[in-house]
Amino acid sequence: MEYFITNLDRIAAATLRHLEICAISLAFAIVIGIVLGIIAAKLRSLAFVILGSVSLIYTIPTLAMFGLMIPILGLGTVPAITAIVLYSLLPVVQNTYSGIVNVTEETLDAARGIGMSPAQMLFRVELPLATVVLSAGIRTAVVNAVGMSTLASLIGAGGLGDLVFRGISTVSLSVVMAGSIPIVTIAVLADISLRALEKRLERRLGQSRTQLAT
Amino acid sequence: MTLREYIAFFDDYILHLLIQHIFLFLIAFAAASFAGILIGILIFRFATMRLLMPVINILQATPEIVLLALCIPFLGIGYAGALVPLFVKGILPVMQNTLGGLRNVNTSMTEAARGMGMSDRQILFRVELINALPVIIAGMRVASVMLISAITLTAYIGVESLGTLILQGIARMDASPLLVGSGLSALLAIFVNQFMIFLERAAMRAVGTRK
Numbered sequence: 001m002e003y004f005i006t007n008l009d010r011i012a013a014a015t016l017r018h019l020e021i022c023a024i025s026l027a028f029a030i031v032i033g034i035v036l037g038i039i040a041a042k043l044r045s046l047a048f049v050i051l052g053s054v055s056l057i058y059t060i061p062t063l064a065m066f067g068l069m070i071p072i073l074g075l076g077t078v079p080a081i082t083a084i085v086l087y088s089l090l091p092v093v094q095n096t097y098s099g100i101v102n103v104t105e106e107t108l109d110a111a112r113g114i115g116m117s118p119a120q121m122l123f124r125v126e127l128p129l130a131t132v133v134l135s136a137g138i139r140t141a142v143v144n145a146v147g148m149s150t151l152a153s154l155i156g157a158g159g160l161g162d163l164v165f166r167g168i169s170t171v172s173l174s175v176v177m178a179g180s181i182p183i184v185t186i187a188v189l190a191d192i193s194l195r196a197l198e199k200r201l202e203r204r205l206g207q208s209r210t211q212l213a214t
Numbered sequence: 215m216t217l218r219e220y221i222a223f224f225d226d227y228i229l230h231l232l233i234q235h236i237f238l239f240l241i242a243f244a245a246a247s248f249a250g251i252l253i254g255i256l257i258f259r260f261a262t263m264r265l266l267m268p269v270i271n272i273l274q275a276t277p278e279i280v281l282l283a284l285c286i287p288f289l290g291i292g293y294a295g296a297l298v299p300l301f302v303k304g305i306l307p308v309m310q311n312t313l314g315g316l317r318n319v320n321t322s323m324t325e326a327a328r329g330m331g332m333s334d335r336q337i338l339f340r341v342e343l344i345n346a347l348p349v350i351i352a353g354m355r356v357a358s359v360m361l362i363s364a365i366t367l368t369a370y371i372g373v374e375s376l377g378t379l380i381l382q383g384i385a386r387m388d389a390s391p392l393l394v395g396s397g398l399s400a401l402l403a404i405f406v407n408q409f410m411i412f413l414e415r416a417a418m419r420a421v422g423t424r425k
Contacts, residue, residue: 059403061363064396067380071389147277154384164283168370176283187275 003174011163015182018159021149022142022186025081029088029141034134036089037096038122051097058090062148066155080157084148088141095137099130132201139194146187150179220390228379232398235375238365239358239406242300246361247354249301250308254350255338257309258316274306278364282371296368303364304357311353315346348417355410362403366395376402 004011036054040047060068065087069079103126111125153161163179166172221228257263273281281299289295319342327341343350366377376399383392 056404059359059407060400061366061396061403063363063366063377063380064399067383067392067396070384070387070392143275146275147280150277150279161279164280165370168283168286171286173287176286180280180284183280184272184276187277188272191271191275 003172003178007178011178011182014158014160014162014179015186018146018149018161018183019186021077021080021084021152021157021159022145025084025088025149026138026142026145028081028085029145030092030138032085033089033092033137033141034096037093037134038100038127040093040097041100041126042122047097050093054090054093057086060087062087062151063154066151070155075156077157080149080152080155084145084152087148088145091137091140091144092134095133096130099133100126102133103129129205132198132205135194135198135201139191139198142190142194143187146183146190150183215388215390217390217393221394224391224394228394228398231374231376231378231395232402235362235365235377235399235402238297238300238368238373238375239361239402242297242304242361242365243354243358245297245301246304246357247308250305250353250357251312251350253305254309254312254316255343257313259338270306270309273302276303278303278360279367279370282364282367286371291372293373295371296365296373300361300364300368304361307356307360308350308353311349311356312346315349315353316342318349319345345421347421348414351410351414351417355407355414358406358410359403362399362406366399 036050040050057065062083065083066080069083073079073082100122107125107129108121111121116124149159150161150164152159153165160179160183163175164183167174167176167179215223253263253266257266278299281303282296285295285299289298323345324337324341327337332340365375366380368375369377369381376395379391379395380399381395383389383395
């Protein structure tokens with residue numbers, strides 16, 4: 001507790017840094033992921049390659065991914081963000097893809113019937129209907145990214161991981177807690193608020209599904 | 215030292231770490247799968263068990279390294295400190311999919327079973343769990359990949375695994391151990407993932423469901 005009070009500014013700075021890394025990585029991952037998801041859904045011949053490679057990347061252990069960045073990109077913020085972006089792609093790509101692919105043929109026929117162009121169908125019918133599934137993917141990506149950013153500290157990118165790892169090496173619970181409590185709080189708050197958003201989207205679109213681990 | 219020299223010089227040690235990694239994985243995975251299926255069934259059958267959900271959601275959002283770090287004061291550094299938090303994290307995806315799989319079993323099927331005079335227990339084991347099997351295996355696959363990844367982190371609390379090589383590589387800025395540790399753990403994860411996908415498909419064929 002004492003550590004918390006005397007080091008409040010340090011903890012606050014690490015938290016901000018942590019949020020910064022997450023936010024930048026997620027912005028990239030969401031944009032790239034949605035684009036790749038749309039490409040996979042529209043060009044079925046590329047679907048196998050795109051989905052296969054993002055899930056292969058996702059399978060690589062997190063620490064290994066950060067480790068592999070060092071020989072390629074060195075230390076610091078850029079390799080850390082690259083690793084987190086790569087790792088966050090799968091839930092976004094996969095869910096964009098399945099959200100679009102699962103739009104029923106009748107819906108598409110109706111859209112075609114009222115004279116929509118393929119682009120209009122994508123932006124006014126398919127993507128809006130995919131938002132529930134997509135937001136679940138984004139939630140997974142966000143919660144993962146908050147956790148992964150902890151390891152970013154290992155390659156010199158800073159963040160709350162600095163406190164966690166310093167706590168581990170000095171066997172000091174209060175330092176570990178100073179890093180862990182903000183991390184878990186951010187992850188849980190992000191999870192709860194994005195779940196609430198999903199519920200609202202579900203009600204609006206009249207969809208509902210059972211939650212499975214992906 | 216080049217990568218080839220490194221591997222030639224440390225081949226015994228690398229093999230030892232790989233075996234240790236697989237060993238830790240098998241223990242955590244077996245225990246987590248068993249507990250995950252059991253807890254999934256309990257939550258499915260007893261509504262009061264749903265009170266556990268907030269705890270589960272918080273654990274789910276807790277990063278593996280944070281859970282490992284927080285357990286040090288209670289479990290110390292060593293096997294217990296490494297395996298217990300991994301076991302806990304491994305339970306979650308299995309439990310979630312067991313619950314989801316059981317809930318998605320067609321009610322007409324369970325009603326038919328009841329009509330045949332099956333008891334609740336028979337319905338659970340012969341109808342519901344069998345039909346939920348592909349989804350349960352999918353949850354186990356998620357858990358297995360997560361565990362192989364998380365076991366690399368146990369190097370930070372003094373338990374040897376392929377993570378030890380990654381840790382050395384980062385500390386010494388030496389690409390050789392980094393590549394060996396990262397490469398082997400990635401290959402292990404990819405192999406186990408493919409194996410679980412194979413099991414999942416086999417279960418799907420057996421149960422006769424399609425994605």
